[in-house]
Amino acid sequence: MKTIFNSILSSLVLAVSGAAMAAGELNLYNWGNYTSPELIEKFEKETGIKVTITDYDSNETALAKVRAGGHGFDLAVPSHSHLPIWVSEGLIANPRVDQMPNFKNVAEEWRNPDWDPGRQYSAPWQWGSVGVMVDTSVYNGDINTFGIILDPPEELIGKINVAPEMNDVISSALLYLGGEACSGDKELLKKARDKLVEAKPKWKSMDYGVIEKFAGRDLAASLYWNGAAFRARLKNPDVRYGYPKEGYSLWADAVVLLKDAKNVEEAKTFMNFIMAPENAGLMSAFARYANSIVGSEKYMPEDMATAPEVVVPQEFIGAGKFYPTCSPEVQKIYTAIWTELQK
Amino acid sequence: MVTNSRPFSIKRMPGFSLLALACFFALYMPLAPLVFYSFNAGNNIALWEGLSLRWYVAAWENDLVQSAAIRSVVVAVIASVVATSLATMAALGTTRTRPYRGQTSIYAMVNQPLMVPEIVTAVALLILFALIKESTGYHGYAYLVSAHTAFCIPFAYLPIRARLEGMDRVLEAAAADLYATPWRTFTKVTLPLLLPGILAGAMLAFVISLDDVVITEFVKSAGQDTLPTYMLGQLRRTITPEINAISTVLLGVSVVMVAIIFFLSRKKT
Numbered sequence: 205m206k207t208i209f210n211s212i213l214s215s216l217v218l219a220v221s222g223a224a225m226a227a228g229e230l231n232l233y234n235w236g237n238y239t240s241p242e243l244i245e246k247f248e249k250e251t252g253i254k255v256t257i258t259d260y261d262s263n264e265t266a267l268a269k270v271r272a273g274g275h276g277f278d279l280a281v282p283s284h285s286h287l288p289i290w291v292s293e294g295l296i297a298n299p300r301v302d303q304m305p306n307f308k309n310v311a312e313e314w315r316n317p318d319w320d321p322g323r324q325y326s327a328p329w330q331w332g333s334v335g336v337m338v339d340t341s342v343y344n345g346d347i348n349t350f351g352i353i354l355d356p357p358e359e360l361i362g363k364i365n366v367a368p369e370m371n372d373v374i375s376s377a378l379l380y381l382g383g384e385a386c387s388g389d390k391e392l393l394k395k396a397r398d399k400l401v402e403a404k405p406k407w408k409s410m411d412y413g414v415i416e417k418f419a420g421r422d423l424a425a426s427l428y429w430n431g432a433a434f435r436a437r438l439k440n441p442d443v444r445y446g447y448p449k450e451g452y453s454l455w456a457d458a459v460v461l462l463k464d465a466k467n468v469e470e471a472k473t474f475m476n477f478i479m480a481p482e483n484a485g486l487m488s489a490f491a492r493y494a495n496s497i498v499g500s501e502k503y504m505p506e507d508m509a510t511a512p513e514v515v516v517p518q519e520f521i522g523a524g525k526f527y528p529t530c531s532p533e534v535q536k537i538y539t540a541i542w543t544e545l546q547k
Numbered sequence: 548m549v550t551n552s553r554p555f556s557i558k559r560m561p562g563f564s565l566l567a568l569a570c571f572f573a574l575y576m577p578l579a580p581l582v583f584y585s586f587n588a589g590n591n592i593a594l595w596e597g598l599s600l601r602w603y604v605a606a607w608e609n610d611l612v613q614s615a616a617i618r619s620v621v622v623a624v625i626a627s628v629v630a631t632s633l634a635t636m637a638a639l640g641t642t643r644t645r646p647y648r649g650q651t652s653i654y655a656m657v658n659q660p661l662m663v664p665e666i667v668t669a670v671a672l673l674i675l676f677a678l679i680k681e682s683t684g685y686h687g688y689a690y691l692v693s694a695h696t697a698f699c700i701p702f703a704y705l706p707i708r709a710r711l712e713g714m715d716r717v718l719e720a721a722a723a724d725l726y727a728t729p730w731r732t733f734t735k736v737t738l739p740l741l742l743p744g745i746l747a748g749a750m751l752a753f754v755i756s757l758d759d760v761v762i763t764e765f766v767k768s769a770g771q772d773t774l775p776t777y778m779l780g781q782l783r784r785t786i787t788p789e790i791n792a793i794s795t796v797l798l799g800v801s802v803v804m805v806a807i808i809f810f811l812s813r814k815k816t
Contacts, residue, residue: 231769236780241611256770259780265764272673274680276769413786416591464681 230255230470233266233277235457238330240490247477253470270295270462278465279474281329284319284456285371285529291325296460299472301327306479314496317456318526326458327475328496330488333516333524334372334453336446337414337433339363342424347446348520350380353427354403363424364407365414370542372453373400375527376427379451386530393534397541404545418443431493434513445513447520454524456496488514578798585791592788602792612793615777619757622688622773626695627703627752633696634703634752635745642711643737658705660698668698669765676766686768694766695756702755703748706812710744747808754804757797 232239236259244255258277260266263286269275271293282290290296301307302315302323310328320326338347343359354377356364366373375385377396383389408423415432417423419439433445459478461471477483484495485503494514501509508514516524530538557563585603589596606612637657641650660668676690718740722732760775767776774793781790 233769236777236782258767258769259772259777261764261779261782268670269673269765272677274677274686276680276686413592416594419591420594 228253228470230279230467230474231277232257232474233260233270233275233280235259235281236261238281238457238491240486242490243478243483243486246483246486247474251470251473251477253467253473255474267295273464275462275464276466277462278467278471279459280462281457281459284317284454284458284526287319287326287458287460288528290460291320295463296325297463297465297468298324299461299468299475300324301475304472304476304479306476309479309481309484309497309499311496311498313521319456319528320458326460327479328484329457329459329478330491330493330495331454331456332430332493333447333455334367334376334427334429335433335448337418337426337428337436338444338446339418339421339424339440339442340444341442347444348449349446350376350427350448350450350452352425352446353407354380354399356403356406356425360425361406362408363422365417365423365426365428366407366410367412367414367426367428368410370538371530373427373545374538374541375453376448379448379453382450384451385453385525385527386534388531388534390537393537393541397544400541400545415439430513431491434508434511435492437511437513438507447516447523449520449523451523451525454526456526581791582795582798584788585795587788587791590787592786592791602788603796605787606789606792606796609789611772611777612774612789615772615774618771619773619775622691622695623753623756625692626699626756627749629692629696630699630752630756631703631707631745631749634700634748635707635741637700637704638707638711639737642708658701661701665698665761669762672762673765680768688771690766690768691763691771691773694762695759698759698762699752699756703745703752706747706751706808707741707744710741710747710812714740743811747812750804750808750811754801758801 230253232255234257239257244257247253248255260269263283266280266282267286267289270277270280270290280290280296304327307315307323310323314328315323317323336347336350336352338352338360340347342363343352343357345357352360353364353366371385374396377400378385378387378392381392381395381399383392383396387393414423414426414428415436418426418436421440430445433443437443437445459475461468461475465471478487479497481497481499482503484497484500488495488500489504489508492508492514501515529535584592584595586598586600587595588599588601634657637653641654641657672690672694676694680686680690714737718736719732722736723729727735758775759773760779763773764776764779767773772780774797778790778793
């Protein structure tokens with residue numbers, strides 16, 4: 205009750221005075237339900253900097269608000285696909301992440317991603333992949349292929365779900381057919397369309413929230429993300445996550461310093477802070493996605509540190525790639541295919 | 548001669564009850580599973596594992612939910628009070644005066660937030676407020692409160708105006724005949740008669756402000772998540788019945804408020 209009273213008071217005080225930008229504050233603008241409260245508590249305790257978190261629900265919302273300016277945020281966490289847009293539009297400053305003391309903890313393969321060459325702009329947050337989930341009690345053949353979804357084996361027909369994400373679905377089809385995501389090859393795009401239209405009658409649904417359905421064994425396969433596959437396996441031990449050998453896409457979210465940030469030093473302190481193994485471990489333990497920090501496994505729950513959904517097995521690492529947002533022309537074709545698929 | 552000539556009533560049209568029931572069913576059925584699973588003992592929103600209040604407790608104890616809920620209520624109270632005061636003045640100005648040029652356009656202007664798509668208002672406010680925020684450096688609650696006030700005005704205005712139009716103007720004329728000053732007529736006659744309309748308008752405005760998500764998402768500054776924007780942010784990851792529990796409470800508050808409005812505006816004077 206006392207906390208409620210206090211927050212009423214502080215809301216009122218804020219309403220009257222406006223959020224005074226005192227020293228030792230930090231405004232983080234992040235995806236909802238993605239920031240570990242323990243991580244923030246630890247940061248506040250160690251540095252004395254008070255953190256305020258504000259949520260967004262899509263890259264587009266975040267971009268729109270930051271573009272408009274006057275937002276009052278210091279840090280944001282865009283996805284790799286949108287990060288180059290933030291850089292090219294001059295929305296973010298260059299804090300030289302690569303020269304921060306804790307940068308030494310960043311794993312080798314994360315030091316020079318295509319979407320942030322030299323890793324000067326962004327501190328790693330979390331990352332994952334788009335692959336296939338399969339209930340191996342229903343089908344126990346090779347699951348490391350998008351064929352599970354696009355040329356499904358007999359056992360799986362009618363028990364397949366596909367995540368309703370245009371880019372992930374069409375890009376996966378292109379990869380399956382031997383192309384690249386966002387390929388401008390019209391011939392190949394047409395093939396991808398035909399493949400998807402042909403496969404669709406064999407699917408059961410195009411939906412989010414698959415974890416419960418795998419737990420209840422209503423679904424036996426899905427095109428989905430690794431974090432959900434991991435959580436589904438904890439509920440149904442027969443669920444496995446396949447990394448398609450023909451290629452699969454990776455995504456990553458990363459912390460960037462906004463150009464008009466008021467609390468630049470505090471923001472840099474935070475960027476450095478999350479690259480320490482014990483802190484990155486806390487971060488992953490909450491959101492259940494992998495981070496890019498060497499040694500952070502020691503600080504994750506046991507079930508996670510060894511999970512094949514989180515730690516990509518050596519033989520599948522090579523097939524995963526980052527793809528930027530498609531060019532407007534390709535985006536148009538994607539949308540046309542997607543519309544047809546929705547019918 | 549037809550002996551049994553009753554006035555036309557839609558209630559006696561064939562199939563009325565059936566159609567009404569079907570409509571109610573379509574409107575309210577989707578809410579049933581939401582409410583049902585808020586009492587789920589398990590971790591997920593589609594697999595029933597027994598009856599429990601644990602998610603209500605979890606929501607109650609969640610600091611983020613608490614502060615977002617309080618923020619929602621504070622904003623809604625301020626916005627509905629200001630909106631209702633303005634709406635009352637607007638309603639008086641459009642009904643208790645001699646007809647004047649432009650009266651209809653004023654009526655249209657007051658109700659404009661009902662017509663303009665919410666996303667358009669949201670983007671417009673985002674751009675305008677960004678300019679103000681940049682030039683003044685002020686990031687407080689005034690933006691959220693004024694945006695909410697603006698879109699709440701028509702919701703408060705409509706019931707007040709309806710009540711004013713239904714009121715017997717002879718009473719006001721009688722007060723004037725008895726040498727009451729216009730102010731006295733207003734405070735002793737018009738206002739007391741109008742009060743149920745004002746209360747209904749205020750509660751409607753309160754509920755509208757409490758439920759808003761689109762405009763709030765675009766206008767909020769750092770640390771200004773309201774309950775609906777907080778809930779929106781949760782959707783990217785697996786949702787737990789905690790969201791159902793919060794939704795059920797919000798639903799309950801809305802239903803209670805609307806029921807009160809109904810009883811207030813039903814009472815004829």
